[in-house]
Amino acid sequence: MKLKKIIKECQLKEIVFHQDCEIKAGYCGDLMSDVMAHAESESIWITIQAHKNSIAVALIKDIKAIVFTNDITVDIEVIEKAREEKITLLSTPLNSFQICGKIYSVMQGG
Amino acid sequence: MSPGLIVEQAERRKLNLISITDHNTTKHSIIAYQLCKDRSIKVIPGVELTSREEVHLLAYFPNLETLTKIEEVIDYYLPRRENKPQIFGYQIYYNQKGEIIGTDDLLRQVALEISLDHLVEVIHQIGGLAICAHIDKSRFSLLSQLGFIDREENFDALEVSKYQWNKKGYQLGDTLEGFPVTSGSDSHCLEDIGLFYIEDTQDRIKDFLTFSNFLKNCQGKRKGT
Numbered sequence: 001m002k003l004k005k006i007i008k009e010c011q012l013k014e015i016v017f018h019q020d021c022e023i024k025a026g027y028c029g030d031l032m033s034d035v036m037a038h039a040e041s042e043s044i045w046i047t048i049q050a051h052k053n054s055i056a057v058a059l060i061k062d063i064k065a066i067v068f069t070n071d072i073t074v075d076i077e078v079i080e081k082a083r084e085e086k087i088t089l090l091s092t093p094l095n096s097f098q099i100c101g102k103i104y105s106v107m108q109g110g
Numbered sequence: 111m112s113p114g115l116i117v118e119q120a121e122r123r124k125l126n127l128i129s130i131t132d133h134n135t136t137k138h139s140i141i142a143y144q145l146c147k148d149r150s151i152k153v154i155p156g157v158e159l160t161s162r163e164e165v166h167l168l169a170y171f172p173n174l175e176t177l178t179k180i181e182e183v184i185d186y187y188l189p190r191r192e193n194k195p196q197i198f199g200y201q202i203y204y205n206q207k208g209e210i211i212g213t214d215d216l217l218r219q220v221a222l223e224i225s226l227d228h229l230v231e232v233i234h235q236i237g238g239l240a241i242c243a244h245i246d247k248s249r250f251s252l253l254s255q256l257g258f259i260d261r262e263e264n265f266d267a268l269e270v271s272k273y274q275w276n277k278k279g280y281q282l283g284d285t286l287e288g289f290p291v292t293s294g295s296d297s298h299c300l301e302d303i304g305l306f307y308i309e310d311t312q313d314r315i316k317d318f319l320t321f322s323n324f325l326k327n328c329q330g331k332r333k334g335t
Contacts (some may be wrong), residue, residue, distance in 0.1 A: 015156070020234060030255075030256025031254055031255060032254075032255065032256050033253065034253050035257070036257055050225075051163055051225065051256055052227070052260065053256040053257055053260060056257075056258070056260075057257055067273065073225075075225060075228075109213075
């Protein structure tokens with residue numbers, strides 16, 4: 001599934017958009033230790049953890065895009081770091097449960 | 111645990127310098143500080159804050175004036191949720207004499223609505239020290255919540271649990287990822303007080319100022335030379 005399609009269908013706001021790419025999996029979690037252990041590569045990650053370290057975790061795990069939920073405020077340092085590391089940052093007013101459901105169903109072709 | 115009993119127990123166990131760091135409240139730390147004004151045991155005013163990321167952060171301050179400022183910060187960022195005593199226990203307030211003067215109905219065991227980095231900044235602006243609490247623990251720690259230690263962060267030190275301190279054989283002045291390492295007893299009952307402590311054989315750390323200088327010196331060693 002193309003990232004652009006997910007963004008469009010789920011009405012995600014683009015904070016930083018790097019480039020369109022193939023998204024093969026998804027993960028949802030707020031504990032970095034958990035995400036580092038379980039997230040798959042070429043994936044989209046849903047979280048409320050809008051911290052600089054999230055970008056580093058995405059980089060290590062080859063996560064292509066992060067979706068911050070509940071319209072959480074994203075600090076400028078986080079945005080700059082994402083630009084630098086070429087990670088796409090997205091945002092939604094929905095909570096993690098709701099947006100996971102939407103993204104999942106889009107990715108399943110539903 | 112009333113502040114009075116804590117101080118007495120700490121004296122019995124021959125401690126020289128302690129800090130009371132309750133979750134998102136400073137009232138008992140203030141009382142302990144006042145109680146020790148004319149005693150040989152010293153108290154560093156402090157508090158344990160929870161950031162938006164649910165990272166526990168210890169904040170230490172030079173005096174009551176600065177501690178009061180952090181209480182204002184807590185008031186501003188603490189979500190207004192009622193405590194449920196059957197789940198979280200009663201949040202009891204004592205006075206200097208050890209009498210119960212009331213309960214706090216606002217739930218303190220929740221995250222403040224401010225990011226860790228901003229919280230560190232605010233603590234520094236007020237003149238305090240910001241130390242990540244029990245980083246080796248699997249809950250509410252820098253490592254559990256944020257995965258790893260970023261050497262560019264502005265923490266004044268990293269605290270490890272007493273178990274980790276003993277296991278790794280840390281000594282006063284040691285660093286971890288460039289940050290000074292501290293530890294504490296994390297006493298949650300009177301019996302725990304004094305079972306774990308750090309001995310400063312060279313008698314360098316006596317109060318907030320000497321503690322602060324000691325930590326800065328440890329960091330400086332890494333950054334400078």
